[in-house]
Amino acid sequence: MTYAQRFKLHGARAVVTGGGGAIGQACSQALAEAGARVIVIERSEADASDALALRAQGHDIDWRPGDIADSARMEAIAAELAAAGDPATILVNNAAIGHSGVASEDVTDEEWLQVMNVNVNGLFWCSRAFGRHMIRAGRGAIVNLGSMSGTICNRPQPQTPYNVSKAAVHHITRSMAAEWAQHGVRVNAVAPSYIETPMVLAVEANRERIPLWLANTPMGRMGRPEEVASAILFLASDASSLMTGSIVDVDAGYTCW
Template sequence: MYLEMFKLSGRTALVTGGGRGIGLACVEALSEAGAKVVIADFDAGVAEEGRAAMKAKGYDPEVVLMDVTNPTRVTEVADDLARKHGKIDILVNNAGIARSETPAETVTDEHWLNVIDVNLNGTFWCCRAFGKHMLAAKSGAIVNIGSMSGFIVNKPQEQSYYNASKAAVHHLTKSLAAEWGARGVRVNAVAPTYIATPLNEFVKSNPKMYDAWIGGTPMGRLGEVEEIASVVLFLASDAASLMTGSIVLADGGYTCW
């Protein structure tokens, strides 16, 4: 009974920023559970690399080019996929940027607006466009990728704009969950710690930052992309059928201290 609740056979899912990193791990997790998955990315090369990696593992995801900051394109993709597949069952809003290590007093308008546009606006445009189809079907699961930075202020890097954007994603998640819960659509989020990706490799040669990141984590390590994708799979599946408006911390204990 219980393992059956994790299966996604016959369901269609879209993952934004799905060409690499956490997004690609989510594509693999959902595919392994039986879903038909669509990789959405604004970079055609990254999207195709991700698709090739999945094909090598026996999966065959679709690819669509989509910039989450373009609401017209987001709506177009949602409408096209709904027509093609009949409905969209799962949306994973993974696309995001950080642009860390800029003190608040020197943040330019472009910097602030860019991070908010991708992380918050992009998440909302996708929730709105795909959520309409889910509401029409009276069924759907949305999983947003937030961050522990929506709960705490990271150190030593300055990133007020990123922290604010992720805190907003968390509250957007709760707000949509409250609006849509009685209409068959669940909206949850995952709040990861620092994850072992190529972008974070530099921390190993930066003692001050390494101590703040790893020394401040009870589990004493970075997270792995698979550890976030597994939480996404849970929230997207019927195993989490009673959960909506939840922000699931997957932080190795970082926020405990």
């Protein structure tokens, strides 16, 4: 196998949760360009539309409706693919929600539980559902969307629920990696910095935060969705075949300071 071939995913079945959003769409495109047949999980077809538009470029991309916080639905999608003789061998746990700007003493029970239910429980439900079939097949690669927020405490905005949820994602990654390595299933994560997405740029409070974010970033800039997707492609491919349990910083050097 050549080095170039190690990055290829020809024939692989990949699932991307939240695959219609900015980073999710970039992940879907990266995997599809490498030859994978991609299924995006979104709540509605409208949410998946940006990813589905990639079909016009000849990519094999489909959609399944689902909420990652619904464990039964995640089990059903995984079982459906397996029953058709086409189980997912790549899972990108991208779907998550952000929560910032609220001091810890003002966070409500509902806000805390919502973040944990999606970012932690949902990621675990998906990993468990698709991971079972990967274990049976004896191979698979799961890539989780962590965050530098799982390592550092962001400033100036307080965001304890989000930070805690991403720290949990990192340790879920390590724990599953240690358990599933014997079954040929690798589990890694990427930990991005601030990424230029419509959601981030649309938050009015971020206009004042961004200059401080950049001042605390050695590269002096935010990241782009495709830069995160490139790291995910690497971790999903055989190019990273000796890696499992790794949290890969994609943060423009933010965590160096």
